[in-house]
Amino acid sequence: MSYDIRTRAQVHFGVFFQGVNHTTIWSDPASGSQIDFETFRRMITTAERGLFDAFFLGEGLRLREQDGKILDLDIAGRPDAIAQLSALAAITEHIGLVATQNTTYNEPGDLARRLAGLDILSDGRAGWNAVTTDNAWTGENFRRGGFLDHELRYERAGQFIRTARAIWDSWDDDTNAARHLDVSTSQFDISLDATLPRSPQGHPVIFQAGDSPTGRDFAAANADVIFSGHGTHFDDALAFADDIRARLLAAGRPADDIKILPGTQIVLAEKASEVEEKRRWVLDGQYTGQTALSLAGLVWGRDLSDLDPDGPLPADDPVPAPISVTRGAARDGKDPIAIAKQWRALADAKNLSLREVVIETSERSGFVGTPGQVADELTRWVRAGASDGFNISPYIVPGGLDEIVDWLVPELQERGAYRTEYTSTTLRGHLGLREPLTRRQNTTTDGSATG
Amino acid sequence: MSIFALGIELDGEGSHPAAWRRASHPPSESLSGRTLTQKVRAAENAGFTLATFDDSIVPPRSGLGARVDAVNRASFVAAATSTIGLVPVVETTYAEPFHTSSQLATLDYASRGRGGWIPTRVADPAAARAWGRTLLTDQADLDREQGDSVTVVRDLWDSWDDDAVIRDHASGRFLDRDKLHYVDFEGVTFTVKGPAIVPRPPQGQLVVFGTEADRELVDVVLVTDPARRSDGLTFVEIAVTLDTPGVTATDRLAALNEHHQAPESSRLEYVGPATGFVELLADLAAHADGVRLFPTVIDEDLPVLARYVLPALFKSGVAHRPVPGSSLRGNLGLVRPANRYARV
Numbered sequence: 001m002s003y004d005i006r007t008r009a010q011v012h013f014g015v016f017f018q019g020v021n022h023t024t025i026w027s028d029p030a031s032g033s034q035i036d037f038e039t040f041r042r043m044i045t046t047a048e049r050g051l052f053d054a055f056f057l058g059e060g061l062r063l064r065e066q067d068g069k070i071l072d073l074d075i076a077g078r079p080d081a082i083a084q085l086s087a088l089a090a091i092t093e094h095i096g097l098v099a100t101q102n103t104t105y106n107e108p109g110d111l112a113r114r115l116a117g118l119d120i121l122s123d124g125r126a127g128w129n130a131v132t133t134d135n136a137w138t139g140e141n142f143r144r145g146g147f148l149d150h151e152l153r154y155e156r157a158g159q160f161i162r163t164a165r166a167i168w169d170s171w172d173d174d175t176n177a178a179r180h181l182d183v184s185t186s187q188f189d190i191s192l193d194a195t196l197p198r199s200p201q202g203h204p205v206i207f208q209a210g211d212s213p214t215g216r217d218f219a220a221a222n223a224d225v226i227f228s229g230h231g232t233h234f235d236d237a238l239a240f241a242d243d244i245r246a247r248l249l250a251a252g253r254p255a256d257d258i259k260i261l262p263g264t265q266i267v268l269a270e271k272a273s274e275v276e277e278k279r280r281w282v283l284d285g286q287y288t289g290q291t292a293l294s295l296a297g298l299v300w301g302r303d304l305s306d307l308d309p310d311g312p313l314p315a316d317d318p319v320p321a322p323i324s325v326t327r328g329a330a331r332d333g334k335d336p337i338a339i340a341k342q343w344r345a346l347a348d349a350k351n352l353s354l355r356e357v358v359i360e361t362s363e364r365s366g367f368v369g370t371p372g373q374v375a376d377e378l379t380r381w382v383r384a385g386a387s388d389g390f391n392i393s394p395y396i397v398p399g400g401l402d403e404i405v406d407w408l409v410p411e412l413q414e415r416g417a418y419r420t421e422y423t424s425t426t427l428r429g430h431l432g433l434r435e436p437l438t439r440r441q442n443t444t445t446d447g448s449a450t451g
Numbered sequence: 452m453s454i455f456a457l458g459i460e461l462d463g464e465g466s467h468p469a470a471w472r473r474a475s476h477p478p479s480e481s482l483s484g485r486t487l488t489q490k491v492r493a494a495e496n497a498g499f500t501l502a503t504f505d506d507s508i509v510p511p512r513s514g515l516g517a518r519v520d521a522v523n524r525a526s527f528v529a530a531a532t533s534t535i536g537l538v539p540v541v542e543t544t545y546a547e548p549f550h551t552s553s554q555l556a557t558l559d560y561a562s563r564g565r566g567g568w569i570p571t572r573v574a575d576p577a578a579a580r581a582w583g584r585t586l587l588t589d590q591a592d593l594d595r596e597q598g599d600s601v602t603v604v605r606d607l608w609d610s611w612d613d614d615a616v617i618r619d620h621a622s623g624r625f626l627d628r629d630k631l632h633y634v635d636f637e638g639v640t641f642t643v644k645g646p647a648i649v650p651r652p653p654q655g656q657l658v659v660f661g662t663e664a665d666r667e668l669v670d671v672v673l674v675t676d677p678a679r680r681s682d683g684l685t686f687v688e689i690a691v692t693l694d695t696p697g698v699t700a701t702d703r704l705a706a707l708n709e710h711h712q713a714p715e716s717s718r719l720e721y722v723g724p725a726t727g728f729v730e731l732l733a734d735l736a737a738h739a740d741g742v743r744l745f746p747t748v749i750d751e752d753l754p755v756l757a758r759y760v761l762p763a764l765f766k767s768g769v770a771h772r773p774v775p776g777s778s779l780r781g782n783l784g785l786v787r788p789a790n791r792y793a794r795v
Contacts, residue, residue, distance in 0.1 A: 026618055026625050034616075035650050037530070037561050060648035061549070063631065070646070072626040077616065077650040079560060080553040086526040087561035090484060109508060109581040110546065117519035121484040121527045140644035141549040177516055192581035195510040196482065196517055290623025 009382045011417050012389025012431060013409075014054035014098070014261055015047045015401060016227075019078035020064065022295075023265065023365070025285035025396045026075050032398045034075050037087065042398040044088050047095055050405030051419050053430040054096035054127060055088065056207075056227075056391060057081040061105055061138050066294065067303060073291050082114050089122035096427030098127030098207060103160040104153060105133065105142045108183075109192050112164040115204045116196040124201035124426035128164075129227060130208055132157045154210075154218050156187045161206060161222045163188055165438045168204075171197045201426035203436035220247035223258055224433050227391055231262030232365055237386040259388040259431050265366030266392055268403045272370050279368045282395050283359050292355035295362075299336050299343070309355040313340070313347055371403075375411035382417065388431075454784045455732075455770045456741035457761065458538070458686060459494050462505035462521075465752070466690055466745040468513030469710035473703075475750040481515055484527055490749055491528040494535060497757035498765060498772040500782050501536030502528075503569060503660075503743060508542065509577045513711060522554045529562035534772075536779035538567030538660060543600035544593055545573070545582040549643055551600065552607040559652035564778035567658040568604075569673075570665070572597050594664070599638035601659065601668040606634040608656050609790045610646035632792040654780045655787045660686070670785055673743060675717045677735055684740040684783060690720040692747040693728060693755040700724070704747065718745065725759035732760070736769045741783070 017040070018024050025031055032039045044055045059081050064071040081099035089097055097118060101111055119126035132153040139145045148156065163183050170181040171194050178194040208223035210216065219226050226244060230237040245255040269278040287295075289309030297304040300318045307314065318336035343357050352360060367374045381387050394400025412418035424430055434440065464470040464481065471478060480486050494502050506521035521539030529537060537558065541551050559566035572593040579586040587593055612630035619627075634645035661669035663681055672681035675688050692700040700722045707713070721728050735742065746752035764770040773782040780787060 027620050027623075031618075035560060037563065041530070062644070063646055063648065070626065070628040070631050072624045072628045075625055077611065077626075077648070079557040079649055080550070083522055083526040083554045083557040084561065086523040087529045087557075090488065090527045090529070090531045105547070106550075107582055107584075109583060113508065114520050114523060117523035120482050120519055121487070121523060123484070140642065142547055142643075143641040145642065178510065188583055190581060190583040192508075192577070193510050193516075195508070196519065288623045 006383050006385055008416070009388070010419060011378050011382045011412055012259065012261065013047075013050065013052045013404075014056050014096075014389070014391040015043065015052055016056040016263055016391045016393045017043060017058070017397065018075075018393050019058050019060065020074060020076065022074045022288075022291045023286050023393065023395060024075050025282070027288060028285055028396060030399055031396055034397065035077050035079065039398040040079075040084060040088060041091060043394075043401060044092055044095060046398075046401045046405050048092050050401065050409045051422060052095055053389070054098050054391075054427060055085070055092075056098040056127075056129065057084060057100060059100040059102060059131070061102060061133065062141055066297075071294075073288070073294055082118055085126070086118050086121055089118065089125065094125075094422040094425065094430075096125045096127050096205065096430060097122055098129055098205070098427075100129040100131055102131050102133050103157040104148050105138065105144060106160075107190075108160050108163040108167065108188060109190050111160075112167040113195055115164070116168060116194075116199070119199035119201065119204045120196055122199075124199040124428070126199070126201075126204040127225070127427050128204045128206050130157060130161055130206060130222075132210070152187075154214050158218060158222060159185045159187045163190070165203060165436065167192070167194050168198055168202075168436075169438055170194045173197070199426075201428040202439050205427050205431065205433065216244060216247055217251075219258065220244065220251040220253065222437070224428075224437075225259045225261055225431065228260055228262045228387070231264030231387070231390060232363075234381060234384075234386055237262060237381065238384065241386055254434075257434065259433065261389050261391040262387050264390045264392060265395055266374060266390075266404055266408065267366070267368045267395070268371055268374060268407055270370065270407070272373070275369055283362075286395065287355060287359045287362065289355055292358040295358050296354055299339050301336060307354065310353045313343055313354050313357060371407035371411045374408055375415060375417070379412065379415050379417040454740055455736040455764075456500040456686070456783055457498065457764070457770055458501040458503060458536075458741060458743040459499050459753070459756075460503045460505060460743060460745045461490050461494060461749060462503075463511065463514055463518060464750065465748040467704075467707045467711075467713050467747045469707040470748045471514045472710060473707070473748040473751055478515060482517060482519060487519075487524055488528055488531045490753070491532055491535065491537075493753055493757065495532050497753065498761045498770075499535055500741070500773045501538050501567060501779060503538040503567075504540060506540040506542070507573060507575070507578065508545075508581045509573070509575050522558060525566070526558050526561050529558060529565070532562075532565075534565075534775045536565045536567055536658070536773070536782065537562050538569055538658070538779075540569045540571050542573045542578065543570045543597045544587055545578060545584045545596075546600070548600045548603045548641070549607065552604040552647055553649050555604070555657050556608060556647065556649040556652040559654055559657050560649070564653035564780070566652065566654065567660060567779055569660045570597060570601050570604075570668075595639060597665065598668060599636070599641070601661075601665070603634060603636040603638070603643045605656060605659075606636055606791070607643070607645055607647040608652055609792050610634050611651045612790055612793045613651055613655070615650065630793070651790065654778045655790065656780075658779050658783060658785065671741070671783070675719065677719055677739065680738060684785075686741040686743050687735055687739045688718045688743045688745065690716055690718045690745045690747065691728060691752060691756075692720075692722045693752050693760075694724045695751050695755055703751070707747065725755055725763075728760055729763040732764060733767065733769045
């Protein structure tokens with residue numbers, strides 16, 4: 001698929017403050033607090049200086065565990081997303097503020113209200129990354145408790161988003177008052193008066209990240225933006241984007257009605273000769289010896305923390321069924337014996353230590369190069385329709401955006417592929433999105449969206 | 452007592468249902484961040500120690516019928532102020548204590564230790580319907596949810612030791628997991644495992660305010676009858692209408708009541724000139740630790756408080772401006788509490 005408009009398409013940037021995972025380096029002296037407000041102030045100020053569309057916060061509902069114990073190797077401890085973004089709204093003027101919020105352990109009457117509050121206080125800059133959870137382990141922190149059947153999580157999420165939109169739509173502009181709203185579905189039975197009018201952008205912008213066929217259809221039916229996992233390989237990203245465009249058309253929406261912002265990492269070095277060294281430095285920080293042992297432990301299904309990470313892989317085979325489960329972490333199990341065999345072959349062939357094997361086999365993530373090289377590549381992606389921009393996870397906070405804003409953004413601007421000033425005031429406007437789905441006169445003839 | 456702290460309720464345009472008619476901005480600006488910041492900054496500049504923000508999932512029955520939730524309001528002004536304590540109402544009857552704990556801890560980080568909390572019961576059946584939860588109306592049920600919620604929120608605030616983040620390069624550990632604690636709370640209607648997702652807030656525990664019924668749960672007891680005294684800190688709630696240049700308080704109140712009769716309140720009420728109010732507060736200071744003022748119209752009464760009342764109290768030493776850089780606990784004379792879980 002190609003679009004004429006794409007020859008002038010602009011790269012959109014968001015920053016995803018992860019708050020979890022080993023990919024945020026904490027061992028370097030430049031690594032700041034993960035929780036002090038100053039860290040967030042500096043990050044968002046830099047992102048706004050770099051004319052980013054959005055600042056994006058994850059959500060934690062339970063600290064990660066491995067082998068039944070709290071995972072102690074990675075960064076942890078993060079703020080409530082909406083409260084933190086409200087605080088950040090007061091010290092920024094343009095940048096969008098996106099909160100990841102779970103549809104399983106929230107209720108629409110409350111969450112729609114808090115998102116609308118952020119949207120009003122920020123004059124239309126709020127976004128909601130709607131995520132689902134189905135496990136009883138997270139539920140142990142909530143009233144609802146228990147386990148939401150896997151099949152039901154998207155049913156609940158869909159009903160949740162439609163209910164939230166109905167709450168936002170229930171404010172009558174003519175009378176400037178709420179129309180009473182009743183919602184009765186398989187998941188919700190509520191009756192309320194909304195407490196807020198809509199902001200200048202209508203509804204908070206809805207992000208979604210699911211990647212399964214169900215998740216993609218869910219996005220095509222409900223989302224404004226997809227925070228995808230396809231941010232490393234061009235062909236993979238293009239195939240994903242084409243698939244989403246097809247699903248949008250099938251859902252009766254224009255093919256460009258969803259903006260796709262893959263999560264990615266960008267590593268920059270000023271000179272081509274320094275790129276490999278910089279890449280290596282980042283990987284070394286992300287895969288400490290203990291993190292490598294922990295990740296290998298997931299394959300072997302047992303605690304390997306007493307091994308020497310700079311020594312060889314374990315001599316024995318993994319137990320067939322992993323006895324440990326990492327909860328709340330992204331790694332899920334393929335056949336551990338096959339992985340171990342593959343790893344041993346690699347170690348033998350290249351004479352690698354355990355840690356080197358873990359680094360070598362880790363999922364390559366994002367873009368590495370000089371600012372000019374990366375700018376060319378990002379521009380190519382966006383103009384070929386593989387994505388509309390990127391949601392960047394800095395590998396270090398709070399300084400991880402400095403090089404991107406100071407080096408990469410000017411390169412993109414020189415290529416005419418990046419805004420030189422904000423030209424709208426809302427997140428919906430920055431992203432070039434149409435009106436909220438439930439507030440359109442005619443979905444198919446409205447051509448207001450641009451890249 | 453050594454302190455006499457001045458608090459002010461800043462929900463909406465004031466405590467009177469017709470207050471919006473006297474606001475100094477058009478109704479369309481009533482909900483904006485600019486208007487909110489202006490009010491809270493005015494209170495901070497006047498020398499108030501804390502601002503409170505009323506709230507409910509049920510919209511206000513009068514005035515504009517709209518409001519942003521109190522945690523969002525308090526968080527929004529956190530970075531735009533530097534000294535004043537920020538104390539939102541969060542209802543306990545149907546809310547998720549885990550979320551409430553995270554939201555308030557985040558407020559404390561964003562405000563660098565100026566966060567507080569007024570946990571409230573919500574008896575209005577409309578709240579249960581808005582949440583989609585089983586209606587609770589028995590006082591015993593409301594009391595139990597209040598008690599369990601405050602208890603588990605406080606437990607969660609302590610579920611990280613202050614020094615749980617160790618960044619130990621030698622062992623590769625970011626956290627010391629022995630300094631994180633499962634709270635394992637088991638109540639009648641919910642259980643919470645923990646630990647919190649937010650590290651221990653800067654104040655250790657935010658300052659919790661409540662009525663005498665919550666004496667055991669809170670740091671500061673709010674009373675409507677100035678003759679009442681409670682263990683610990685006691686703040687008297689006072690509805691206040693002051694003379695403004697050219698208009699007496701009585702006339703102001705009468706005009707507002709012509710639009711919308713103010714409902715009966717059990718609070719102590721003062722209607723009159725600033726001088727008399729200064730005397731009233733000076734008397735109260737002898738046996739209370741502070742006040743929470745409910746201005747009838749914020750945009751009219753706050754300027755009089757700022758210009759005449761607070762300066763007189765500061766001059767006579769009845770009250771003091773909060774100390775910049777100090778936590779809300781510090782400004783109320785409360786120590787930073789030890790962690791209930793930490794091993795010595």
